[in-house]
Amino acid sequence: MICNALIIISVSLHVTSQCHQQCYLSLEVPSARTGISVLILARCLTDLYLCVCVCVCVCVCVCVCVCVCGWQALMTVNARLRDLYPESDEMFDIVLVTNNHAQVGVRLINSINYYDLTIERFCMTGGKSPIGYLTAYMTDLYLSKDSKKVQEAIEAGIAAATMFTLERENDLSDSQLRVAFDGDAVLFSDESEIIMKTQGLDSFFEHEKQFANKPLAQGPLKCFLEALGKLQRKFYSKDERMDCPIRTYLVTARSAASAGARVLKTMRSWGLEVDEALFLAGAPKGPLLQKIRPHIFFDDQMFHIEGAQKLGTIAAHVPYGIGQKYHRGIALQPSPPGH
Amino acid sequence: MSEIKPAEVKDASGEERDWAAAKVFFDNLKSKRPRPPKSCYAVTIAVSSRTLFDMTMERKIYEDQGLEKYVEYQQQHEDEPLKPGAAFPFVKALMTVNVKLRQLYPDSEELFDIVLMTNNHAQVGVRLINSINHYDLTIERFCMTGGKSPTGYLKAYMTNLYLSKDSEKVQEAIEEGIAAATMFTPDMEIQLSDTQLRVAFDGDAVLFSDESEIIVKQHGLDTFFEHEKANENKPLAQGPLKCFLEALGKLQRKFYAKNERLHCPIRTYLVTARSAASSGARVLKTLRSWGLEIDEAIFLAGAPKGPLLQKIRPHIFFDDQMFHIEGAKELGTIAAHVPYGIGQKYHKGQLIEKTGKTK
Numbered sequence: 001m002i003c004n005a006l007i008i009i010s011v012s013l014h015v016t017s018q019c020h021q022q023c024y025l026s027l028e029v030p031s032a033r034t035g036i037s038v039l040i041l042a043r044c045l046t047d048l049y050l051c052v053c054v055c056v057c058v059c060v061c062v063c064v065c066v067c068v069c070g071w072q073a074l075m076t077v078n079a080r081l082r083d084l085y086p087e088s089d090e091m092f093d094i095v096l097v098t099n100n101h102a103q104v105g106v107r108l109i110n111s112i113n114y115y116d117l118t119i120e121r122f123c124m125t126g127g128k129s130p131i132g133y134l135t136a137y138m139t140d141l142y143l144s145k146d147s148k149k150v151q152e153a154i155e156a157g158i159a160a161a162t163m164f165t166l167e168r169e170n171d172l173s174d175s176q177l178r179v180a181f182d183g184d185a186v187l188f189s190d191e192s193e194i195i196m197k198t199q200g201l202d203s204f205f206e207h208e209k210q211f212a213n214k215p216l217a218q219g220p221l222k223c224f225l226e227a228l229g230k231l232q233r234k235f236y237s238k239d240e241r242m243d244c245p246i247r248t249y250l251v252t253a254r255s256a257a258s259a260g261a262r263v264l265k266t267m268r269s270w271g272l273e274v275d276e277a278l279f280l281a282g283a284p285k286g287p288l289l290q291k292i293r294p295h296i297f298f299d300d301q302m303f304h305i306e307g308a309q310k311l312g313t314i315a316a317h318v319p320y321g322i323g324q325k326y327h328r329g330i331a332l333q334p335s336p337p338g339h
Numbered sequence: 340m341s342e343i344k345p346a347e348v349k350d351a352s353g354e355e356r357d358w359a360a361a362k363v364f365f366d367n368l369k370s371k372r373p374r375p376p377k378s379c380y381a382v383t384i385a386v387s388s389r390t391l392f393d394m395t396m397e398r399k400i401y402e403d404q405g406l407e408k409y410v411e412y413q414q415q416h417e418d419e420p421l422k423p424g425a426a427f428p429f430v431k432a433l434m435t436v437n438v439k440l441r442q443l444y445p446d447s448e449e450l451f452d453i454v455l456m457t458n459n460h461a462q463v464g465v466r467l468i469n470s471i472n473h474y475d476l477t478i479e480r481f482c483m484t485g486g487k488s489p490t491g492y493l494k495a496y497m498t499n500l501y502l503s504k505d506s507e508k509v510q511e512a513i514e515e516g517i518a519a520a521t522m523f524t525p526d527m528e529i530q531l532s533d534t535q536l537r538v539a540f541d542g543d544a545v546l547f548s549d550e551s552e553i554i555v556k557q558h559g560l561d562t563f564f565e566h567e568k569a570n571e572n573k574p575l576a577q578g579p580l581k582c583f584l585e586a587l588g589k590l591q592r593k594f595y596a597k598n599e600r601l602h603c604p605i606r607t608y609l610v611t612a613r614s615a616a617s618s619g620a621r622v623l624k625t626l627r628s629w630g631l632e633i634d635e636a637i638f639l640a641g642a643p644k645g646p647l648l649q650k651i652r653p654h655i656f657f658d659d660q661m662f663h664i665e666g667a668k669e670l671g672t673i674a675a676h677v678p679y680g681i682g683q684k685y686h687k688g689q690l691i692e693k694t695g696k697t698k
Contacts, residue, residue: 260468276482
């Protein structure tokens with residue numbers, strides 16, 4: 001199977017008429033064995049009345065406005081990969097996954113053609129959850145507006161995140177794909193975060209110093225970073241390191257001197273690299289992300305997501321780890337990962 | 340899906356309370372080890388790795404053998420702490436001031452905050468972290484940009500001063516309106532105070548704009564004197580380092596408020612080549628109009644700055660003219676060049692061709 005050049009699309013929707021309800025569009029496409037599939041769940045307002053037990057909507061005029069920047073960046077990456085490796089299948093592959101009714105597909109196809117996106121693979125599950133298909137299609141990253149589906153995907157071991165719509169957006173690069181990751185509970189497991197929340201900052205610092213040489217366990221998005229790294233190395237081996245169209249960032253609230261060494265050593269033990277590492281020691285992430293301008297930023301804590309969004313960064317929430325279960329300033333019992 | 344919406348809505352507000360609670364907890368994390376202050380209150384000083392530590396040998400490996408060998412070398416010598424660099428005494432002195440500020444104002448966030456801003460590769464970070472811990476510096480904020488210029492992040496951190504060995508980056512920062520200077524290592528080491536931070540500034544084109552210097556260079560000294568006398572009461576425009584002096588003044592006033600003026604651990608000096616009688620009044624009146632104070636003002640009327648600086652022993656001396664920097668360096672003063680204004684086009688009074696600066 002030859003995978004076509006595909007891209008990440010974040011779908012933001014505008015309502016052009018008064019009445020609106022929501023229905024879930026997810027287009028799922030089988031992913032090639034060697035491609036990186038990005039499954040997107042687009043929640044949009046449609047004017048179809050669907051008599052499906054799960055999904056009920058009312059007709060509404062909808063204008064599907066696609067964020068083209070991320071798309072162009074991925075197109076650029078794929079174009080350059082094809083230039084350097086004409087025979088290879090290793091590139092981005094985008095799949096649209098929806099539990100929508102099949103008839104909605106016509107409108108989706110028309111919209112996709114209108115914006116000139118090359119998404120050839122669809123899967124319309126007509127009401128059923130698409131999670132089962134994700135593993136079958138070797139999905140590397142699943143993006144959805146529905147946090148329940150995202151949680152299911154994470155429990156199934158697939159990198160996934162909940163996307164949010166922005167009120168305003170920064171100008172993004174269309175020649176370089178930029179992906180920013182949080183550290184704990186995104187790339188790494190939430191073990192350290194559990195210590196911080198249950199025993200306080202001092203125990204956390206001591207623990208990290210003591211185990212500086214013991215790698216952290218992996219988090220839900222480690223495999224996606226690995227996949228990006230694999231594509232990056234294809235550029236490096238052709239001497240394109242300075243001009244690589246993929247750039248990865250680690251933006252963590254950790255303190256460098258007290259807790260930073262373990263993070264860097266863990267990445268080294270996995271054989272993974274990030275291009276830029278920013279240790280914030282508690283400073284707000286928003287302003288720095290505004291400078292970085294990633295096409296997507298993954299974090300597990302909602303207040304970081306909100307801070308990023310306020311300044312125009314596209315943020316995706318990873319519902320994993322102890323950061324999700326927090327009540328009135330009191331730490332809850334450490335919960336099993338992914339719940 | 341709409342059937343379950345009402346339940347979702349109720350849940351959503353509960354979830355939002357949880358998220359808000361998580362944020363409050365995060366913001367109020369306390370520890371015995373001092374936490375870095377919030378950028379908006381603190382005086383943020385960004386230093387590059389080559390100014391904080393002496394990395395001349397490593398730099399040579401990078402230039403001769405390339406990036407991969409350099410990273411490999413750094414990883415092999417990870418547990419060897421790096422030797423102190425030009426900005427090291429300055430950073431140590433800042434830490435001393437912070438300790439005293441925390442004693443007087445335990446809950447205040449108005450402190451010095453030091454950020455390491457380097458375009459080094461992330462893996463080199465381990466050696467930097469180990470070195471920082473070896474000298475017991477509290478530098479918790481890092482930006483390792485892996486090759487890209489870090490000047491973009493300076494504004495995001497609300498940087499008050501940026502020190503680097505790379506003059507191109509410093510120039511970019513100054514053009515963005517951030518106080519910045521290129522550091523030079525002195526030729527000999529002199530003993531510096533470890534109880535008092537001492538910062539020395541040049542006047543024109545450092546604290547003040549270069550308007551007067553333009554007159555000196557283009558029309559000569561007499562015109563300059565006349566101009567200064569005529570405009571004595573008109574404040575000079577501000578220069579790139581005025582805001583840093585302002586930030587230092589703000590912290591000094593915190594000590595004065597607690598009756599510590601005589602033992603204030605921050606001391607500022609103005610070391611200018613201006614002549615006091617002919618052109619000094621305008622300088623002092625300008626500072627007064629800005630509400631800024633300087634502890635010592637030295638008018639040299641052309642005498643060399645080197646010997647006086649040797650007596651002052653500042654942790655850092657800012658000047659815009661390279662020959663002053665060189666004079667200071669020769670006698671052991673840590674000097675930082677501010678690449679601003681017309682002084683960049685001249686050397687020892689002669690107009691030079693602008694040469695491309697190499698890294």
